[in-house]
Amino acid sequence: MKHIRILSILLIALNIQCNSNIDNRIAEEQIENLNSTTKVEYIPKRINKCIELFEDGQPVYYKGAYGGYEEGKILAKTWADYIVYNMEHKPMDFTKLHDFMKALVENGPTPSGHRTPAVIVVLPLVGLDSTTVKSGGWMVEQALAQGIHGVHLVRARNADAVKKFVQAGRYPIHKQKIEVLGEGIRGWGSHKFAAWVWGLNEKEYLEKADAWPLNPNGELLFGAKIEDQIALANAEKTLKVPGLAFAEHGPRDMGFSFGYLEGRADPPMPPEVDAAGQKVLDLCKENGLYFLDNVLPNNVKQKVDWGVMIGAGSNHEAAIEGRKYTKRVMPWH
Numbered sequence: 001m002k003h004i005r006i007l008s009i010l011l012i013a014l015n016i017q018c019n020s021n022i023d024n025r026i027a028e029e030q031i032e033n034l035n036s037t038t039k040v041e042y043i044p045k046r047i048n049k050c051i052e053l054f055e056d057g058q059p060v061y062y063k064g065a066y067g068g069y070e071e072g073k074i075l076a077k078t079w080a081d082y083i084v085y086n087m088e089h090k091p092m093d094f095t096k097l098h099d100f101m102k103a104l105v106e107n108g109p110t111p112s113g114h115r116t117p118a119v120i121v122v123l124p125l126v127g128l129d130s131t132t133v134k135s136g137g138w139m140v141e142q143a144l145a146q147g148i149h150g151v152h153l154v155r156a157r158n159a160d161a162v163k164k165f166v167q168a169g170r171y172p173i174h175k176q177k178i179e180v181l182g183e184g185i186r187g188w189g190s191h192k193f194a195a196w197v198w199g200l201n202e203k204e205y206l207e208k209a210d211a212w213p214l215n216p217n218g219e220l221l222f223g224a225k226i227e228d229q230i231a232l233a234n235a236e237k238t239l240k241v242p243g244l245a246f247a248e249h250g251p252r253d254m255g256f257s258f259g260y261l262e263g264r265a266d267p268p269m270p271p272e273v274d275a276a277g278q279k280v281l282d283l284c285k286e287n288g289l290y291f292l293d294n295v296l297p298n299n300v301k302q303k304v305d306w307g308v309m310i311g312a313g314s315n316h317e318a319a320i321e322g323r324k325y326t327k328r329v330m331p332w333h
């Protein structure tokens with residue numbers, strides 16, 4: 001009898017434990033189902049997702065891309081905060097860019113609720129001097145007419161070149177710092193498709209399509225690549241130009257200008273390139289600009305602490321680590 005009683009007690013205990021485990025699993029499944037079907041409601045405050053994050057003190061992370069509608073369809077819900085559409089060393093094709101932007105809209109929105117990810121274009125427009133950029137300013141106008149959210153100028157060698165770059169991206173209705181930049185030269189009619197991409201009426205687009213933070217209500221980001229020794233020597237003046245929002249030291253091209261052929265953008269870096277990065281970072285801080293540099297999963301926290309606000313390298317895992325580290329609120333998946 002004693003053994004039967006002990007066995008009965010054990011069976012009862014086991015039954016209680018089993019029921020408890022079942023209840024726990026049911027609760028866990030319910031929580032999992034709730035998490036998979038219910039997302040925290042987030043209402044975007046800006047057209048340009050990057051500007052919204054910058055205003056919240058958050059770094060941003062990008063993914064490189066090139067192509068037309070099919071490529072845009074794939075990236076409409078990308079993990080990246082913005083897309084670098086790179087035409088510096090690829091065929092400059094504004095029809096592809098047009099179709100790419102159309103696909104982002106028709107297959108969005110993003111996980112954060114934005115109509116599209118921000119798209120910043122790199123053009124084969126080299127910032128050698130004011131004459132070069134003035135004659136090539138039509139490229140900036142064409143790119144912006146496709147509804148993109150910014151342009152990044154390569155080889156930004158002097159301040160006058162950057163002034164012409166920013167001028168090419170502005171409408172004449174915007175007056176901030178025109179005594180320095182000159183009157184904007186984008187023309188009426190360039191806004192029609194772009195307004196549709198942004199989900200605005202034409203008047204609203206014209207009012208918002210301007211350089212931020214120069215215009216606090218602007219939604220366009222203009223950046224400069226200080227990526228060779230000539231650009232670096234002139235960087236103190238170049239990065240003071242109003243209308244810029246971000247800059248980088250272009251580690252691959254900077255290294256190339258010092259004779260390094262490997263094209264490294266991640267550690268270990270040549271000492272000259274590290275020094276250039278520190279100089280450009282310091283100038284960004286001095287002038288209220290956002291600094292761009294490559295990040296990896298194992299160094300993104302260190303890079304953010306150093307001052308990187310734009311995580312380059314198209315590295316999804318680094319973006320995850322960085323967002324967790326800065327306790328980002330805006331949804332990204």
